[in-house]
Amino acid sequence: MDSWSVYIVRCADGTLYTGIATDVARRVEEHNANNILAARYTRARRPVVLVYEEAAATRSAAGKREYEVKRMSREEKEALASKGKDEGGRMKDEGRAGERESGRGKSDWKGVNDEGGRMKDEG
Numbered sequence: 001m002d003s004w005s006v007y008i009v010r011c012a013d014g015t016l017y018t019g020i021a022t023d024v025a026r027r028v029e030e031h032n033a034n035n036i037l038a039a040r041y042t043r044a045r046r047p048v049v050l051v052y053e054e055a056a057a058t059r060s061a062a063g064k065r066e067y068e069v070k071r072m073s074r075e076e077k078e079a080l081a082s083k084g085k086d087e088g089g090r091m092k093d094e095g096r097a098g099e100r101e102s103g104r105g106k107s108d109w110k111g112v113n114d115e116g117g118r119m120k121d122e123g
Helices: 023-034 059-070 076-083
Strands: 004-010 018-023 050-058
Touching: 004 023, 004 059, 004 076, 018 023, 018 059, 018 076, 023 050, 050 059, 050 076
Parallel strands: none
Antiparallel strands: 004 018, 004 050
């Protein structure tokens, strides 16, 4: 089974684009390539640079997290992006941003999945 990730890229015009993929590096290349695989939004805003990546257990969990991130304010997204980078502005190599210290790959955001993989209510 493929592992899914939620990612954020910064476009050349400074805007942020959020998506999900099983291979984020390949997906970023597709966004930057001159072909139909790039998202319509990013085609006119190249080049894009990966600023955040978060592992998800399933495609469903990735889609739900993508929805949450897309509803965030720009400031909240920028905070996520800064978590995903080291002091030199490069993506952190030691584990993906958003993973717990245990490295199990489970997400640590609010409204996480219960044991059956379903979203829990926050309140």
